[in-house]
Amino acid sequence: MSKILDGKALSAIVKDEVKAEVAEIVARGGRVPCLCVIIVGENPASQVYVRNKVKAAEYTGMESRLVALPEGVSEDELLAQIRALNEDASVDGILVQLPLPKHIDEEKVIDAISPAKDVDGFHPSNVAGLWLGKDCILPCTPAGVMRLLDSTGVDLCGKTAVVVGRSNIVGKPVAKLLLDRNATIVIAHSRTADLSAVCRQADVLVAAVGRAGLITGDMVKPGAIVIDVGINRLPDGRLCGDVDFASCSEVAGWITPVPGGVGPMTIALLMKNTLRCYQKRIS
Ligand code: NAD
Numbered sequence: 197m198s199k200i201l202d203g204k205a206l207s208a209i210v211k212d213e214v215k216a217e218v219a220e221i222v223a224r225g226g227r228v229p230c231l232c233v234i235i236v237g238e239n240p241a242s243q244v245y246v247r248n249k250v251k252a253a254e255y256t257g258m259e260s261r262l263v264a265l266p267e268g269v270s271e272d273e274l275l276a277q278i279r280a281l282n283e284d285a286s287v288d289g290i291l292v293q294l295p296l297p298k299h300i301d302e303e304k305v306i307d308a309i310s311p312a313k314d315v316d317g318f319h320p321s322n323v324a325g326l327w328l329g330k331d332c333i334l335p336c337t338p339a340g341v342m343r344l345l346d347s348t349g350v351d352l353c354g355k356t357a358v359v360v361g362r363s364n365i366v367g368k369p370v371a372k373l374l375l376d377r378n379a380t381i382v383i384a385h386s387r388t389a390d391l392s393a394v395c396r397q398a399d400v401l402v403a404a405v406g407r408a409g410l411i412t413g414d415m416v417k418p419g420a421i422v423i424d425v426g427i428n429r430l431p432d433g434r435l436c437g438d439v440d441f442a443s444c445s446e447v448a449g450w451i452t453p454v455p456g457g458v459g460p461m462t463i464a465l466l467m468k469n470t471l472r473c474y475q476k477r478i479s
Pocket of ligand 1: 205337349360361362363364365366367381384385386387389392404406407410425428457459460462
């Protein structure tokens with residue numbers, strides 16, 4: 197039976213680290229860091245995510261602002277709103293909750309956010325920074341995955357890491373961060389031949405696909421660290437990951453649950469990123 201990588205408990209530690217730093221800033225008489233979250237429309241999942249982000253910011257003692265725009269808001273209006281927040285000296289982090297309605301070009305929106313306030317780490321200049329190994333804002337979910345891996349105490353140097361999924365927001369950046377730790381990387385995807393055989397090589401297996409139960413116990417190397425990024429809603433309303441927890445937890449050395457694994461870490465790292473943007477702006 198594998199050890200559980202408890203993202204809920206670890207995220208509480210990360211949020212408390214931020215809370216302590218914010219308290220120190222306030223005690224010194226400094227300005228309180230501020231995260232601004234923009235949501236467009238009424239997507240129920242997005243509303244839950246946004247509420248959790250605002251709640252986490254409040255927990256850490258940071259200021260949070262929520263800008264809720266109607267589904268029909270024009271791209272120009274949204275871009276104008278972002279430009280205004282870029283100019284607003286009291287705002288440190290700007291996050292636009294994705295996905296956006298079809299009539300709005302997400303790429304344009306991400307490009308419009310000042311890289312210095314890009315707490316999601318999605319702006320091309322932060323993405324370039326990640327790939328060039330520069331000091332930059334890292335995307336929250338991949339950074340959260342690394343923090344979970346660090347909590348195992350396993351040295352990743354020389355290990356084989358298989359990342360299933362090649363999205364710009366999870367798969368590719370996770371692979372780069374693992375590469376930075378001198379792991380040997382395989383990125384698997386929808387066209388990978390014999391996914392099972394590829395996954396079985398993994399000392400570290402990260403699933404970021406969006407298919408419930410895609411990874412089963414027979415695809416896991418005994419003792420491997422299995423990180424499940426997937427969030428899938430089952431017909432009965434329950435959430436589950438890309439990893440079949442029951443069979444994989446029989447084989448893996450460590451495993452993240454869903455919910456309670458990567459999800460809470462994403463929010464905790466968002467708090468870290470907001471504080472980091474604040475510190476970079478005032479320094
Ligand atoms: P995406 O749809 O952009 O990418 C999915 C990737 O999976 C693609 O690269 C595709 O090639 C690959 N894929 C699809 N079918 C496959 C198959 N049968 N075998 C192997 N690979 C396959 O998704 P994303 O934005 O990277 O998100 C992936 C999952 O992670 C989703 O469930 C999403 O909800 C979740 N997610 C969770 C968090 C979190 O905080 N926990 C954050 C972001 C995304």
